[in-house]
Amino acid sequence: KAARKVAVLPGDGIGPEVMKEALKVLKRTAELFPKCAMTFEHGNIGGAGFDAHGEHFPAVTKALCERSDAILFGSVGGPVQEQHMPKWKDCEKNSLLGLRKAFDLAVNVRPAKVYPTLAHCSPLRSELLKDGVDMVIIRELLGGIYFGEHTTEGDSAKDVCTYTVAQIRRPLEFAFQAAKGRKGKLTVVDKANVLDTSRLWRKVATEMAKDHPEVTMDFMYVDNAAMQLIKAPASFDVICTENMFGDILSDAASVLPGSLGLMPSASLGSKLYLYEPSGGSAPDIAGKGVANPAAQILCGAMMLRYSFGEEAAAAAIEAAVDQAILSGVLTGDIAPPGTKSVSTSVFGDAVVAAM
Amino acid sequence: KAARKVAVLPGDGIGPEVMKEALKVLKRTAELFPKCAMTFEHGNIGGAGFDAHGEHFPAVTKALCERSDAILFGSVGGPVQEQHMPKWKDCEKNSLLGLRKAFDLAVNVRPAKVYPTLAHCSPLRSELLKDGVDMVIIRELLGGIYFGEHTTEGDSAKDVCTYTVAQIRRPLEFAFQAAKGRKGKLTVVDKANVLDTSRLWRKVATEMAKDHPEVTMDFMYVDNAAMQLIKAPASFDVICTENMFGDILSDAASVLPGSLGLMPSASLGSKLYLYEPSGGSAPDIAGKGVANPAAQILCGAMMLRYSFGEEAAAAAIEAAVDQAILSGVLTGDIAPPGTKSVSTSVFGDAVVAAM
Ligand SMILES: CC(C)[C@H](C(=O)O)[C@@H](O)C(=O)O
Numbered sequence: 201k202a203a204r205k206v207a208v209l210p211g212d213g214i215g216p217e218v219m220k221e222a223l224k225v226l227k228r229t230a231e232l233f234p235k236c237a238m239t240f241e242h243g244n245i246g247g248a249g250f251d252a253h254g255e256h257f258p259a260v261t262k263a264l265c266e267r268s269d270a271i272l273f274g275s276v277g278g279p280v281q282e283q284h285m286p287k288w289k290d291c292e293k294n295s296l297l298g299l300r301k302a303f304d305l306a307v308n309v310r311p312a313k314v315y316p317t318l319a320h321c322s323p324l325r326s327e328l329l330k331d332g333v334d335m336v337i338i339r340e341l342l343g344g345i346y347f348g349e350h351t352t353e354g355d356s357a358k359d360v361c362t363y364t365v366a367q368i369r370r371p372l373e374f375a376f377q378a379a380k381g382r383k384g385k386l387t388v389v390d391k392a393n394v395l396d397t398s399r400l401w402r403k404v405a406t407e408m409a410k411d412h413p414e415v416t417m418d419f420m421y422v423d424n425a426a427m428q429l430i431k432a433p434a435s436f437d438v439i440c441t442e443n444m445f446g447d448i449l450s451d452a453a454s455v456l457p458g459s460l461g462l463m464p465s466a467s468l469g470s471k472l473y474l475y476e477p478s479g480g481s482a483p484d485i486a487g488k489g490v491a492n493p494a495a496q497i498l499c500g501a502m503m504l505r506y507s508f509g510e511e512a513a514a515a516a517i518e519a520a521v522d523q524a525i526l527s528g529v530l531t532g533d534i535a536p537p538g539t540k541s542v543s544t545s546v547f548g549d550a551v552v553a554a555m
Numbered sequence: 556k557a558a559r560k561v562a563v564l565p566g567d568g569i570g571p572e573v574m575k576e577a578l579k580v581l582k583r584t585a586e587l588f589p590k591c592a593m594t595f596e597h598g599n600i601g602g603a604g605f606d607a608h609g610e611h612f613p614a615v616t617k618a619l620c621e622r623s624d625a626i627l628f629g630s631v632g633g634p635v636q637e638q639h640m641p642k643w644k645d646c647e648k649n650s651l652l653g654l655r656k657a658f659d660l661a662v663n664v665r666p667a668k669v670y671p672t673l674a675h676c677s678p679l680r681s682e683l684l685k686d687g688v689d690m691v692i693i694r695e696l697l698g699g700i701y702f703g704e705h706t707t708e709g710d711s712a713k714d715v716c717t718y719t720v721a722q723i724r725r726p727l728e729f730a731f732q733a734a735k736g737r738k739g740k741l742t743v744v745d746k747a748n749v750l751d752t753s754r755l756w757r758k759v760a761t762e763m764a765k766d767h768p769e770v771t772m773d774f775m776y777v778d779n780a781a782m783q784l785i786k787a788p789a790s791f792d793v794i795c796t797e798n799m800f801g802d803i804l805s806d807a808a809s810v811l812p813g814s815l816g817l818m819p820s821a822s823l824g825s826k827l828y829l830y831e832p833s834g835g836s837a838p839d840i841a842g843k844g845v846a847n848p849a850a851q852i853l854c855g856a857m858m859l860r861y862s863f864g865e866e867a868a869a870a871a872i873e874a875a876v877d878q879a880i881l882s883g884v885l886t887g888d889i890a891p892p893g894t895k896s897v898s899t900s901v902f903g904d905a906v907v908a909a910m
């Protein structure tokens with residue numbers, strides 16, 4: 201089998217340094233699992249794309265992705281104080297919405313899991329975590345109010361949220377399958393007491409549930425879901441929701457593990473998938489070698505699983521990350537106060553060593 | 556001055572029992588502060604409205620509110636398992652959206668404050684609370700995707716979000732004033748990287764900020780706000796946002812104090828205001844005399860302050876609630892595990908005694 205082609209887009213801020221560790225781990229994985237041969241080609245995106253080609257999502261980067269089998273994305277965006285500069289203005293939006301649209305990335309998959317050894321990092325009290333917080337949020341990524349008509353006329357503005365049955369089925373289909381491989385519980389989040397699109401989501405989900413009798417499905421209003429994520433995070437297994445609610449809830453969930461540097465995410469398209477850490481470019485700590493590369497490394501594992509079907513290799517990376525953390529190799533974001541923390545590359549080395 | 560007329564709408568679930576305590580406290584307040592004379596007239600709303608008049612928001616209830624100076628609202632809605640029954644179907648929506656529309660309740664004000672003595676109740680670790688969590692969320696309540704066009708045609712559905720400059724100014728005006736009376740910090744939450752309505756909010760807020768130089772205003776994306784509410788709740792003072800984001804964020808914030816029974820809210824109209832606890836009707840504990848009446852009692856204080864301008868009386872109620880809590884008079888929702896808790900009416904009595 202030919203080596204898989206991976207488009208590597210490190211981007212801005214801590215992107216390049218955490219990407220370096222992810223590639224280190226993936227190269228080691230390919231040595232241990234010869235079926236996992238990969239080639240890596242680098243491209244520019246975000247502020248780096250702007251510097252190199254005057255655009256956040258340059259045509260050459262798009263072309264690179266088109267000839268690849270998967271996209272490994274770092275992070276994009278600049279410091280708060282520099283947002284007005286052309287380099288950073290609309291950087292995240294142009295990069296991410298550009299990629300989503302270009303590659304039909306309609307389904308976003310984001311786990312949120314509190315590592316028991318890292319419970320002290322979570323903003324939540326340990327009592328709430330003792331039953332194990334381990335959920336996956338499936339977010340529709342190409343519909344809703346993001347891609348509807350946006351208009352401003354004189355003193356008023358308008359944004360349109362639309363969904364079709366076909367758009368709704370795609371994330372739900374993935375969510376039902378995901379629930380089957382997990383605890384069998386699916387929570388569909390909406391605002392069906394107010395929105396027609398939400399009522400259509402309920403109708404489609406109710407019909408699809410008949411084909412998945414193994415899955416226990418329930419509905420929850422988005423305001424309640426925002427409360428339960430904080431009050432009772434252990435009660436969730438798989439959550440599926442529309443684009444805007446998913447944006448809010450998956451970010452809320454991403455702080456539960458205690459560091460944004462811990463959780464990967466995948467965006468699934470019709471031809472290829474994109475993998476991205478859930479944290480941002482963190483310009484304040486960029487270049488210092490202190491960022492946590494775990495999320496980016498776990499993106500590599502997700503890529504092996506979802507894009508290349510290499511479950512054993514994916515599991516090996518995940519186990520190695522777990523082991524590094526368990527053995528106390530911790531970057532500053534997750535090290536208990538007063539203890540010594542390791543650098544980005546030392547964490548990467550520990551994962552490689554644990555494999 | 557003539558006695559103020561208060562429309563009392565206890566509603567369903569725990570509504571009637573917590574309302575009883577609020578009225579007990581208000582009557583005591585009127586004895587202590589003779590300027591605060593009030594008359595109370597009861598009306599039916601929600602499931603109770605449906606039982607009495609076949610509608611969740613009966614015309615007689617509307618008429619009662621029309622001849623009143625303020626509305627003291629309890630809570631509405633039935634048990635999850637009975638949602639399909641006509642009595643409960645769309646009960647919250649019909650009651651609340653009905654009242655908001657009828658009385659032009661455009662600005663919702665909801666505090667979220669963690670009582671230092673009750674820090675053990677918060678889902679957040681105490682380190683995050685030590686700087687004092689004390690914020691107010693101002694939510695636009697009559698615009699956005701709630702009241703835009705909703706359509707379903709064949710296989711697709713649509714909801715429209717609109718805002719005009721005038722609609723945006725109303726909550727912001729209140730928010731700037733609120734910030735002045737507090738720490739002087741206003742965070743306007745939006746999704747300006749995606750939505751035209753959000754960009755209009757930013758434009759209006761930026762212009763208004765020039766008239767309020769004492770207030771430090773910043774903008775935050777809603778996804779980030781959902782994270783910061785959990786990670787850094789002490790960093791907020793006043794938050795102002797549009798209807799749907801406000802629905803989600805104010806519910807998220809309402810769990811931070813540790814019990815939904817602690818926080819009141821006000822909805823400000825052009826002629827009169829409505830006061831409502833942030834928790835729901837809690838049918839599971841209704842009728843048992845265990846519900847926490849603090850939020851409903853504090854609604855009374857908010858009413859005295861905002862509707863009747865009786866700051867001293869309002870502050871007296873708030874101080875009495877604080878004192879009851881400080882002295883360890885705690886209902887089951889906030890009593891430390893293993894300690895004895897008091898009933899709804901004992902808490903009410905303690906507040907009356909503390910006044
Ligand atoms: C940058 C922005 C447009 C994007 C979104 O809202 O989808 C981001 O917040 C995300 O979640 O990936």
Ligand SMILES: CC(C)[C@H](C(=O)O)[C@@H](O)C(=O)O
Nearest residue numbers: 393394423647648651652802
């Ligand atoms: C019942 C519902 C329509 C309402 C809303 O979404 O506004 C409720 O959640 C609230 O926040 O008061």
